[in-house]
Amino acid sequence: MKSDVALKQSRIQKCIYVFLSVMLGFAAFSFWPTAYAAAPTSNLAPAAVEQYAEQQAQALGTSNIDWLAARLDYYPLGPGTHGWYVQASIQNKRIGYMIISVTSDGQLTLTEYGQGEQALYDNELLGQALERLHLKQTTVLAAGGEITARYAPPLLAYWKLERPNQEALYLDAANGDLLPANTLQRLERDAHVQSGGLAELLKPQVMSTVKPGRTSTVHKHPAFDPSIQLAWLTSEPLQPAHIQRWLQYNQREALVFSAGERNLFYGGPLPVSGHQLWHTGDINAMDPEESDSVLYVALGGIYSVQRFVSLHTLWNDGHFYILNP
Structure with missing residues (x-):
């Protein structure tokens, strides 16, 4: 009788073990x-x-x-x-x-x-x-x-x-x-x-x-769909020398990034949905812009994941356009 009880307990323990293993496997699969x-x-x-x-x-x-x-x-x-x-x-x-x-x-x-x-x-x-x-x-x-x-x-x-x-x-x-x-x-x-x-x-x-760094808060830009709002196609691209200041001081102005023939690599054209500054080296508390900094631009975020990419990368591959020229 005792052996039957022990056998049943052993089977129950094995079932619980298998069940937990399966659940953990599904959790790992989903994440x-x-x-x-x-x-x-x-x-x-x-x-x-x-x-x-x-x-x-x-x-x-x-x-x-x-x-x-x-x-x-x-x-x-x-x-x-x-x-x-x-x-x-x-x-x-x-x-x-x-x-x-x-x-x-x-x-x-x-x-x-x-x-x-x-x-x-x-x-x-x-x-x-x-x-x-x-x-x-x-x-x-x-x-x-x-x-x-x-x-x-x-x-x-x-x-x-x-x-x-x-x-x-x-x-x-x-x-x-x-x-x-x-x-x-x-x-x-x-x-x-x-x-x-x-x-x-x-x-x-x-x-x-590698130098230690810090980041600014994420600054948001207007969200829109460049494939529906097409006015940007008639505008001239912003000059590279003006883009960083434009992003930092014209945040209410909607911008589009387009890489032309290389849009395959970006899933573009894409809206500029934000930006974030990375500071490296010594930080001047009175004027953070005087420190060495790299600007990352956020692309997408409406129908796809929002992706932050360095402005230097975007400079080399495409152009920025004002949505409503």
């Missing part, structure tokens, strides 16, 4: 931005990348205290891009993200970041995009397929869907749009050819040159 990769560990990013990411989180924490308490999880983006998607969260609630990349000369750089609960690689958006293609994540995986998060500089975050004996599909991670396969295949081939050894790029002395 992990690239649902088909392994759980994040420190082995997925070199120590130099983690140190750099923590410094950027500290800088963001000077204007948004959530970053100071956030856990940072690292997800490699590849192949050949030498980049990491860093998800910041507090008790499984997303508070922001960063994309950290390695430049050709081995320097770490904050390519872009976002603040808030929106994720750049979002499983819900991925599911909607697959549904439009009459596909499901479960059936793709069951058939031996794979879905991975990829990144192409300067600003193209995308999903690559690979299935046995079929051409790969590429989906824009920011809005779910289907991307031209031939363009992405060429980009991946070029990245593979140019790719050097990551250990050679990330030298220990890189981190010794």
Whole structure:
């Protein structure tokens, strides 16, 4: 009799264990931005990348205290891009993200970041995009397929869907749009050819040159849809020398960023929805603008995730237009 009771208890304990394991698995699946990769560990990013990411989180924490308490999880983006998607969260609630990349000369750089609960690689958006293609994540995986998060500089975050004996599909991670396969295949081939050894790029002395920084509050700009409000198409682009002052002192004026033929890499044209200053080195409390500073511009945020990108990157790729010239 006692043995029967012990056997039943053992079976109940096993059932509870299996149930909890399944629930934890579903929780990890819903939170992990690239649902088909392994759980994040420190082995997925070199120590130099983690140190750099923590410094950027500290800088963001000077204007948004959530970053100071956030856990940072690292997800490699590849192949050949030498980049990491860093998800910041507090008790499984997303508070922001960063994309950290390695430049050709081995320097770490904050390519872009976002603040808030929106994720750049979002499983819900991925599911909607697959549904439009009459596909499901479960059936793709069951058939031996794979879905991975990829990144192409300067600003193209995308999903690559690979299935046995079929051409790969590429989906824009920011809005779910289907991307031209031939363009992405060429980009991946070029990245593979140019790719050097990551250990050679990330030298220990890189981190010794990084200065501590701080950020200003996020300054918001008017929200609108450039594809509906088309008056900006008749305006002349702002001169590069005037853009930073225009952003800082004309915040009520709506601006559009367009990269012309390179809009594929931005999902643009996009509204300028805000900006934030990053200060490095010594800060003059009387006049913060006298310190070394970098201006990050927020793009999108209406129908897609709001993405902060350095003004220097945008200068090189496109132009800013006044919405109502």
